[in-house]
Ligand code: ATP
C-alpha cells in the first residue's frame with residue numbers, strides 16, 4: 374500500500390475539449406513549485422497523484438496550497454486491487470490508531486465495471502467495520518471520521534481528511550496579462566485575483582526618482598515577490614516616469630494632471646504589454662475611489678488604448694479589498710508609508726468629469742510620444758522569484 378497525495382481539480386472539470394491543456398499546465402506548475410522534492414506526478418482527467426513522498430508531506434501540502442487550479446488536497450493510501458475484502462481489511466488496519474466514536478463511509482466509483490453501487494459498497498464496508506469494532510457507531514450527518522473510498526480503473530484509494538486548495542485555474546492556462554503594480558493596497562489584490570483566473574502576470578511599476586524613493590521601489594519588489602508565490606515568478610518592468618511627470622506638471626492645467634498622467638501610464642502599459650505578448654492590462658482601479666476613478670474619468674483615460682483593461686477590484690469597496698490583502702499577506706507591505714508617483718504632484722481640485730477633447734488638446738503641449746519612447750527604451754527589467762534565499766538587494 375503506497376501513501377501518496379491525491380489532487381482534485383474542482384472547476385477545471387467543467388472544461389470539455391481543452392481540459393488536457395488545463396491539467397497539463399497544472400502539472401507543470403506543480404512540478405516547478407516542487408522542483409526541490411523528488412516526486413513524480415501522474416494524472417488523468419479526474420485526479421492527479423503525487424508519488425515518491427518521504428516525510429515531506431507538510432512541505433508539499435503547504436506548497437500545493439499556493440497553486441491555483443487545485444480544489445482539494447488529500448493524503449491517501451493506494452491499493453492495487455478492487456477486491457472488497459482486501460479493501461475492508463486495509464481500512465481496518467488504517468483506522469487502528471484513530472480515535473473516534475462515530476463514522477461513515479463514502480464511496481466513489483469511477484470504475485463503472487464494478488456492478489455494486491457506491492451506496493452498496495459503503496454499507497458493506499460499514500457493516501464490516503461495525504462487526505470488527507462494536508464500540509463504534511454510524512453517523513451519516515456528523516461523524517467523527519469519514520472513510521473515503523474511491524474505486525478507480527487501476528486501483529482503490531482510501532483517505533480520511535482533505536484540505537482545501539485555492540481553486541481557480543492553473544496560472545498560465547489563460548495566457549498572460551500585465552499588472553500595473555503600485556505600492557498601494559489595491560493593485561496586488563487585483564493581481565492575485567487575475568492569477569486566480571489562470572492569467573500569468575508580468576508587472577509594471579512607474580517610478581519618479583528623486584520624487585519617489587528607493588524604498589518605494591523596494592516595496593513594489595516585495596509585493597511582486599509575494600505575488601510570485603502564486604505566479605511561479607514575475608518579470609517586473611520598471612519605467613522611469615520622472616521626465617513625463619515633470620513635463621505634465623509644467624505644461625498642463627493642474628486639474629488635469631492626474632487624468633493626463635494616467636493616460637500616459639496606460640499608453641506605456643499597452644506598449645509593454647504588446648511587446649511581451651500580454652493580452653490584457655490589469656489594474657487596481659475601483660469605481661469612485663478617487664477622482665481618476667469616476668466612470669467619466671475611467672472612460673477618458675481608457676480611450677487612449679485598444680488593449681482590454683481588467684479591473685478585478687472595480688466593484689469592491691475598500692474594506693473588502695483590505696480584507697483580501699490581509700488574507701494574501703500583502704497588506705503589511707502595502708501600508709508602508711513611501712510615496713508613489715500618483716501621490717506626488719496631486720492637484721488640490723482634480724477634475725472628476727474630464728473632457729477627452731480637452732485632454733487631447735492639452736497633450737499637444739508636450740512631446741509625449743518622444744518621452745514615452747525614451748522611457749520605454751531605458752526601462753529596467755527585474756526578474757523576481759519566490760525562492761526564500763534571495764535577498765532583495767540581489768534583485769537591484
Ligand atoms: P491605493 O491602495 O492607495 O488606492 P493604488 O495602488 O490603488 O493604491 P491608485 O491611485 O488608486 O493607487 O491607482 C489606481 C491603479 O493604478 C493602481 O491600483 C495601479 O494598478 C495603477 N497605478 C497607480 N500608480 C502606479 C504606479 N506607480 N505604477 C504602476 N501602476 C500604478
Ligand code: MG
Pocket residue numbers: 557559657658659662
Ligand atoms: Mg486605489
